[in-house]
Structures are given as structure tokens and as C-alpha cells.
Amino acid sequence: MIVAKRKPFEEIKNLLKGYRKVLNVGCGTCVAVCLVGGEKEVAVLNAELDMARKLEENPVEMGAITVERQCDMEYLEILDSMVDEYEALLSMACGAGIQFLAERYPAKPVLPAVDTTFLGVNQTVGWYEERCRSCSSCVLGLTGGICPVTMCAKGLYNGPCGGTNKGSCEIDKNQPCAWYQIYERLKAQNRLDCILEITPPSEWQNQIPRTVIQPGYKKQEKK
Amino acid sequence: MRLDYPSNIKIIRVPCTGKVDVMHLLGAIQKGADGVYCVGCMEGACHYNAGNLRARERVMHVQKLLEEVGIEGDRVRMYNLSSGEGPTFAAYAKEMTEHIKKLGPNPLKKWARAKNKE
Ligand code: SF4
Ligand code: SF4
Numbered sequence: 001m002i003v004a005k006r007k008p009f010e011e012i013k014n015l016l017k018g019y020r021k022v023l024n025v026g027c028g029t030c031v032a033v034c035l036v037g038g039e040k041e042v043a044v045l046n047a048e049l050d051m052a053r054k055l056e057e058n059p060v061e062m063g064a065i066t067v068e069r070q071c072d073m074e075y076l077e078i079l080d081s082m083v084d085e086y087e088a089l090l091s092m093a094c095g096a097g098i099q100f101l102a103e104r105y106p107a108k109p110v111l112p113a114v115d116t117t118f119l120g121v122n123q124t125v126g127w128y129e130e131r132c133r134s135c136s137s138c139v140l141g142l143t144g145g146i147c148p149v150t151m152c153a154k155g156l157y158n159g160p161c162g163g164t165n166k167g168s169c170e171i172d173k174n175q176p177c178a179w180y181q182i183y184e185r186l187k188a189q190n191r192l193d194c195i196l197e198i199t200p201p202s203e204w205q206n207q208i209p210r211t212v213i214q215p216g217y218k219k220q221e222k223k
Numbered sequence: 224m225r226l227d228y229p230s231n232i233k234i235i236r237v238p239c240t241g242k243v244d245v246m247h248l249l250g251a252i253q254k255g256a257d258g259v260y261c262v263g264c265m266e267g268a269c270h271y272n273a274g275n276l277r278a279r280e281r282v283m284h285v286q287k288l289l290e291e292v293g294i295e296g297d298r299v300r301m302y303n304l305s306s307g308e309g310p311t312f313a314a315y316a317k318e319m320t321e322h323i324k325k326l327g328p329n330p331l332k333k334w335a336r337a338k339n340k341e
Contacts, residue, residue, distance in 0.1 A: 009291040021331045040246065044288070047249045054334045 001121075002030040002094040003128045004037060004114040012045070013052055015111040016034060016060060016090065022049075023086040024113070025079065025101060026066030027093035034128055036114050037092030039066040045092070070097025076104050083108055135202055136210060142194045144185030151178035157199040228316035240301075241274025242265075246271050248285040249298050255335025258323035260300040262315060268305065295318060295326055 015024025046062040053060040070093035088109040091098040095116040102110035118130035160179030163170025224334030263275030275318035
């Protein structure tokens, strides 16, 4: 899932400076699961903003709605009849969702309430760890299911580098060397030949926004 | 046991302090309450294992949120006692009341009053 952190309150308050009626739009998928931008977090942030602005004798009216997914136009539709009432929209979705919201309502200021951080896993409630950097050419099949792009400090497709030190990375002895872990796992699986395969460097394809069209679908007119 | 505790305190019963949510505490202050406190079982004695520990974490979180907003975080507190301790309950009620009196009224009170009149 996509993991995000809430922006510092001061920053959000500053973004809203000058607006008196704002709709806070949560997202019920990734950011709700990682406890940063779902229905509950929308309510908490709205309460904070309401109190802070009253203390400044400059109240703001905060609307609240949480859609199923902000990265899907289908779920943004229900906002159509609401947005006109508001001067600006605050979004608690990931960066993708925020942009889709801004794309649907180009005349409205759309402001982010979270910092989108990574693609990760849920270790336990409230604890998330990064696992993938969307490199577009996944090598997990050769690396024993451990991502070197994310877990190796240098993001090496082919490793380890000369800095590997008894299981640790040269940047810090508490930082495990991803390639050491890959080696250990492949050895245990009797697949050490995998580590000898050379993966060509990633093309610069990840420098421009990528598009995926799944087999059986084609690029259609945008709705 | 007939024990007096300050009459300004309104009790809201929950099955376990683990049920107390951030919004319950924050919402009370938002609506003009001068203070809110949770009274849970002794740490280590929760029937649901960690309800009172979660409550403490939420109380601490709300304290931080209030400070960010510009309200004294200490208007929200956590207390623990075991269910047989009536006198301790009354003592905590007194302590909290004294403490809040020192802090003075919730600065949001006038907004809450305006809303009630509407
Ligand atoms: S908008 Fe972002 S957080 Fe919400 S479902 Fe889509 S990807 Fe997940
Ligand atoms: S190699 Fe790593 S960054 Fe690339 S797709 Fe696989 S898991 Fe993600």
C-alpha cells in the first residue's frame, strides 16, 4: 500500500490561510489503512483546524467527506455537487489522489494535508516499512524476494558492493546489507546461481510519468 | 461508601478506557469543556489486556494535538485506579478540578456558547 505521514499542523494551517470554507477530502483506501487520511483522520484534523482558527478569531468552516479512492474518477463524482460551496479543497489522499482531485476541479485550489512517503508493508498496527520503489523492472525473482533497489543504500541491481561488512552496510553498522541478506536467502534456497546473473541498469524510463495499460484494455477517451 | 466529589464533573461510562477515542477527547475540548480525564484500571490489570495502555497513548497524543492548536495539553489527563478504590476516585476528581481551575476556562467556551444559542 501507499504510506503517507501527516504534514505538520502549522504547515497545513498556513496552506489554509485566507480561506474561510474548506472541504477536507479523505481517501478510504491506502491512507485510511495506514491511519493518516481516512474518515477518522479527517475528523481529527478538522477539529484541530476549527479550534486553532477560532483561537485566532478567524474561524474556518471545515466540510468533511471520505471517498472510496481518490485515484479513481468514478469515486470523485459525488463531490461534483459539493465543491462549488467551498473556496478550497484539502486532500488527505496520497500525492496521486490529490492530483486527480485537482485535475477534476481545475478551478479550485487543492491543498495537500499529507506527505506521501513510500510503497510499503504493515508490520503491525501503526508501523509501516518501505519495500518497493516502483522501478518498473522488478528483480525479486533473482534476489530471493528482497528488493535491492529499496533495501540497498545504493539501490544496486547487482551487488554487493565492496562496502559490505559482515552483514552490515558500510553506511551504518546497524543497517543490514541487503545484498548480504539476498546472498543468505539464495544460499538457503540453493539458488546462488541467481546472484551471478547481471541485471542491466534501469533505463531512464522512470524519469517521466509512466503509463500502464493492462492487456485486454486500450487507451480510451478520458471521461 | 458515601463520598463527595466535585459536582462539576460529568461522568461518561465506557466499557473499557480502550474504547475512548482521540475524537472523544478532542471533541469535548472543541465543544468547550474545560478539561477531560480518563480513569482507567491499574496498568497491567486491564481485562482486555491493553485497553488502558492504549487510552494513555491516546491521551498523550491529544495533549500534543492541543498544544499544536494553541490550547494547554494538560487539560486532558489519564488516571489509573483499581475498581475498589472509591476514595481514590474522589481524590482524582478533586485533583483534576483544582488543576483545571488553575488553568482557567477553556478559551473556546465563547464559541461553544454562541453555537448553543443558534
Ligand atoms: S488516492 Fe492514493 S491513498 Fe487513496 S486509494 Fe488511491 S492510491 Fe490509495
Ligand atoms: S525491484 Fe524493488 S523497486 Fe523494483 S519493482 Fe521490484 S520491489 Fe519494486
